[in-house]
Each structure stands twice: as structure tokens, then as C-alpha cells.
Amino acid sequence: MFDTGGTMAARRASRRHFIKEGAVFAGGLAGGMAIGANAASGQGLGAPRPGGVVDHPMAYGERSRFVQTVRTPMTMIGHIDLHGHPDGLDARTPLSELTGTITPSALHYVSSHGNNPPDIDPREHRLMVYGMVDRPLVFTMEDLTRLPSVTRTHFIECIANSPRPEEKTLDEMHGMVGCSEWTGVPLSVLLDEVGVKDGAGWVLSEGAEATKLGASMPLGKAMDDVLVAYGQNGEPIRPHQGFPLRLVVPGFQGKYHVKWLQRIKLVDRPYITYWEKHSYTKRQGSRRTGPNRMSNSHVAGAGAYFMEQGPKSVITFPSGEQRLPGRGYYTLTGLAWSGSGTVRRVEVSTDGGRTWTDAKLQEPLQRIALTRFTLPWTWNGEEALLMSRCTDDQDQVQPTADEFPDFWGTSGAPHGNQIQPWRVASDGTVHNAV
């Protein structure tokens, strides 16, 4: 899907410089320019508006008082105990109560690795790009908003988003995924500006939070489709999602999407950071050694870890703990996604996998984005076992629980993309059948 840096020399020769040699933007770096509500940033950052406006009910529209959907705070996320914090700094997306494919920013899942979001003044925030580069650079937020920008819709999913038999609801089992419209600067633009030196093959990124989550990705991925994002669903990224700046690494597991991004270092090998060593490395060997799946041979002695999320789908209605009020017509609906590309097909079974019917996919089909599917279903009032199965444009097929170890090459793969069965009892109640 991408090279690992072999063509960097060619890229450097032809690259376009947005920034003059020896200086970034005139005035941009020296004093940390103030970003006013109508300044170049276009981000509405700065001093509050004249008195009274913010408190006007028209200023920022609220939800109906009848809409009570919230994220449920957790003291730990998934089974990774090191994330735990007694105040509950993580939370899952309430997938079962959402429509469409965009996750409202206020309800997007949160994995904070034990941190409250840093309270960052965007006028003071800096991103440093350094390491094996021709000229290290420091960017202000205003510098970044002047550079070429792109907008793309992508999901982000925690590697630990896995169903377990003892859990009951869709949100408990699959709520560590969200999908947003991200806007930002392609990381490739920044790397072209600094000039990547020969021999650099990996990119290490680091956030501003107390425990400084870091993640290594291959240079090829960094040059391909990674965003340094400042916008989410039309507005500045919210604090829980990394305000004012985060990486979006399409298709890679959540930890790569480093929040509160402040440093990007070009290096010659994958670093195994504190978090990668303790929480994201599996000791089992993997038979799966594509470019986005690091094998033992890459990290001798540290075990394998995974980057790219597999093809996955879940039926969101009906799902665990919901109840069908009676027999009759329903619209089954759910979400499908793949870290490797575009969802090409979703099949649904209402008889436990004996027969499958193609669901309707909501267009436009977007690469590495949540994709809504629907299927008409008339429930006859008898017990039913509902399942969905995703196929992506790389011809990867979502595995059953039995096929799961073979799909990943290990029984210990953390990404829970096995088919999720829901059992509809004859009284209409819906149950997790993992």
C-alpha cells in the first residue's frame, strides 16, 4: 500500500517548499502570533466575543432536553489495566444511539492513558519536527493553517475494541470507535519541508500529555495519507480528542493517532515506547507480516504488534439489551469499516450464519470510514440469531470467532473484528451471543 521511504530522495528533489530557507513565515515564529476570531487561522480561536453573546440561546445551539445520550466514563478501557484511572478518564461512544456515520465530537470515544486533557492555549502551542532531517522546524498553529489542507472522513478505533461474553451491550463491546470529518495538513507536506535524510525509515510522534504517549510508524505510511489535523466535524478538535492538534493515521489502531501532538521525530528504526511495550505488544508470534503488521523479525525480542485494523461490522439495531416491541417490519442497521480500505460488501444473516443477504451500503463509500448499512427484516416472533459480515476492497473478509486466529495468525490478536452475533429471544429481548 505504501513504500517505506525508498523514494524519499526522489521526492526531496522534486518537492515544493512552502517555507523559505532559513525562516518560516514572516513573523510567524518569533512571538507566537495571536490568533483572533477573524484572523488567518479560520479557527475562531482567541478572546471571547463582546459581552452577552455567548450566553444567548442562539449563540451555540443545545440539544433537546429529551435527548440524554451520553458517554459512560470508565476507570479503564478494554482490558488494558495500565489505562486505569479512578476518576474515569476514558469513555466509549454510545454507538447504539447514533444515526448515520458521523460521530458527534462530544460523544466520540476517549482513551486518555490516565491523563486529563492538557489545557493548551493554541497561541502558545508548537509542533517540532526534527531528528534525521535537513532542517528541523517548529510550527505554530497559524503556520499550519496557512499550509495546504485536506478534509477526509476516517474512523479511529482502539485496538482493544473487542467483544467479550460477559458484556451485554453494543457500546460496551464495540464503543471504542468513532468517525469524524478531519481537516489538517498532510504530514507529507511537513516532512517535505524539513527534508527527510537518507536512512530515516520511521516516524516517532509524541503528545503533550503528562505521560507522553508515543508511537512509531513506518515513513512510508507517514508520507502516504497521514494528517496533522486541527479540525474535527467543522470545528477545532475538542480537548478529549487532542486540541489543538492530533495525528490521524488512517486505518491504524487508535494509539497511532497521537493527541495534543507536539513532537515528530524522524528516526532509523521503530521505537518501542513505554506504552507500546506495556500495552500494545503481544508476545505471541504472528504469521501475518504485511507492511502494516510488524512481525518478530522487525522487533527482536519484543514480540509482534499490530498496526492496521481488520475488516469489521456490527449490527447497531437491534443490539444487546434492546427490545423489539413485537413481530413485524424492522430496518436492521449497522456500521462496517476496515483499516485497509473501503467497505465493498456487508452481508447479514438472521439465522445464525446459514443464509446471508447483501445489505444496502450507504453511499458515498469512503476509504477507511464508518459505512452505514441497512436491511429490511420482518421478524416472525421466533428466536433469531443476527450477524453481519464485512468484505473490504482488499478482499479481506471479516472472520467468525472460529476463523479469527487464522485471520490474524495468532489467537491473541487484540483487535476484536470477529463477527458479532445477537440473539433475539421470542419475547423480543436482544442478547450478546459471543
Next chain:
Amino acid sequence: MFDTGGTMAARRASRRHFIKEGAVFAGGLAGGMAIGANAASGQGLGAPRPGGVVDHPMAYGERSRFVQTVRTPMTMIGHIDLHGHPDGLDARTPLSELTGTITPSALHYVSSHGNNPPDIDPREHRLMVYGMVDRPLVFTMEDLTRLPSVTRTHFIECIANSPRPEEKTLDEMHGMVGCSEWTGVPLSVLLDEVGVKDGAGWVLSEGAEATKLGASMPLGKAMDDVLVAYGQNGEPIRPHQGFPLRLVVPGFQGKYHVKWLQRIKLVDRPYITYWEKHSYTKRQGSRRTGPNRMSNSHVAGAGAYFMEQGPKSVITFPSGEQRLPGRGYYTLTGLAWSGSGTVRRVEVSTDGGRTWTDAKLQEPLQRIALTRFTLPWTWNGEEALLMSRCTDDQDQVQPTADEFPDFWGTSGAPHGNQIQPWRVASDGTVHNAV
């Protein structure tokens, strides 16, 4: 683009009934079923969660305290004085401060025709579809969420969204537009359920607000792509946007997208409602008589009115009252849209229209949706006149101010889709040059 009902008989013969004859869903209508947080609706409507959760900072993520972007309340919208209300019940989208193409629901423009949003309990809300139909039906919200649903991204724009020389900012002149991911039931599904009688050619819709905005659309449009929407950007539509139910009439001017929707009546002719007569009817004749532009011949004596919005684009950065901090590299960016289809091309001029360069369009290109465009620009520090020009997939080209009367067939057309010029002065300040 659509017929006006001629094929309804054929459609009726082959249509699929989701609802049994003589009754809607079992139990659905009798008592107005409660919709709990995990009930079939999937909308999270109902009683608050157990104590304390909503107040937890993780429950519903807030913006950074450094992000102060708000809508500015207005006592009137555009130049239509009848909308006026001293408390300011209308507001414009702060387009100049947004990224990407999705408008955050809390910042979407509001045109309320003098009403505060009705405080509607969704468990009590009903939609009646009646008039020239075989069997009138009343739908609860739960009924609607059980029917086939689709998700589509569309803009909505007020017909009065026009630039004026005395206005200064992008938001003042063009802020009555927003773009959302809408989820709902195709209106065609509901019309198939009730059975449209021969002779019915128009659809009249009405909201629950005190002044009961009504709008007539041709049956052909209603059967084509209109949504009865309950979801906006992943969550239930917010009160200012029509909670719990609104029409989305893609490409038609804002007033057709009736909020707080409670009645749909099949009729045999266009009704000229109170609002249409007072605010949305132009006395001038129109030479433009496509299927979506009603001419004098349709409404004798009432003058022409317009339905479908024209092709339009605006540069959002840099725009009026912003200031470039100095010469050098910038990314020009803006939004383009058309009520007739998909944006195919946006050209940008930095020399007042003498030369034009194709901007890059953000994919995926979506029908009747805001489309982000960008263009690299190195400002040399001299005065510049910036313009953008949209061409849609119907080969319609956004007109200059001079071409505007000819485009619409009248000098009095209310939709301000003429090219918006911004003058960049040598000190970097940006000014409206309409």
C-alpha cells in the same frame, strides 16, 4: 430532474407496503410508546441516566475554553422584515471560522420566522400524512425509525443568503447556509404507504411552531429525494433545526425544509401559504421556467417564486475583515455548492477575473452538498481582487453580478449566487468588493 406525478399509478401498483392494512405497527399508535435510551428508536430519547453521569466531564465533551466561535443572533434575517423578532431568533453560521464541509449542529444557521423552537416531547410527537390519499396515516417517532432509512449529506440555504455592499464579513453576507449529514425516511416511502390518489400533484407540509410555516412542493420532487429526517450529524436533530423531525428537500431553498414537521398533505395544486405570499414570492416575471422554477403561468397573479438554489461559491479564507499578516504563501480555501447537483469545477481568480485557475476540490464530491476547495497562493504584498466561480454537473456556471439578472431571468431574484469579490489591500486587510 423529476416527473410531477405522472408515473404515480405505476409506482403505486408495484409499491411495497411496510405497514399492514388497517393498522400501523402493533402497539405503535395506541399509546404513544415510550422511547427509552436503549429502545428500538436508537435515538437515545427518554429519561435521564442514573444520577451523576450527565454531569461527569466525560459524559458530553465540551469545546476548549480557547474556542469561542458562536452564532450571532439577529433580530431579522436577510432583508425579509417579517422574520424579525426583538429577541433575536435567527442566526447565521460562522462560516469564516469553520473547517471542512460539515457544519457543527450547534452553529448551523437558524431561520425561525419569529418562533422560539417548540419544546416537543418526541414520545408525543406525531406526523400525519393525509389529503388526496387512499388511507391517511399517523406516524409516531418509533414508527418512523422502524422504516427504511437513508443517510445523506446536504446543504440547506436560505433564499435570502445574498451579499450586499454595506455588509463586511463572509458570515454577514453568506452565513445563511449549513451542511449536515441527515438521516431519515425517504418521503417516497411514506407516500407509498398512504397511497397517493390520481390527481394529486403537490405536497404541502407544515411544522408545529406557532406561525406554522408551510411550503408546497411538486409531487415529483417529493417522490425523488426528499427526506423526513430525524438525525443530524449522528444525533437527533437539535431544536433550532426542527427536533424531532424536519423535511430535507435537497437543493430547494431553505423554507421547504420544514422544521418540527407534523403534517404532510397531498393536494392538487400549489398552495400559496402565508409565508410564501409575504416573504417568498417575487412580483417580477421570470424567464426561467425549468421544472423547479415556478413561473407566472403556474401561479396566476401571484408572481414567480423560486425553488432550486443556483450554483454558488465563496472564498472563506481570506474573507472580509480578516487580515493577512504579511506577504508569502497561503492556502486559499472556500466552499462551493449547487441546488441542481454536484459541483464539478471551481475556478479562482486573484486578479479580479482576468485569469482563472482551477482549485482543488475535496473528494468525495457529493450531490447537493457543500464542497471544500483549496488553492495555493503566494501573495506578493500588492492589492489583489479574489473571486471564485462554481460550475455544477448540469453545466450551470455561477454568474458575475452583471450576468446575474440574465441567469435568473429577473433582476429581483433573491438567491445571491453572484460571484463574491474580496479585495486584499496592500496592508493585508480584506474587504467586501461587491
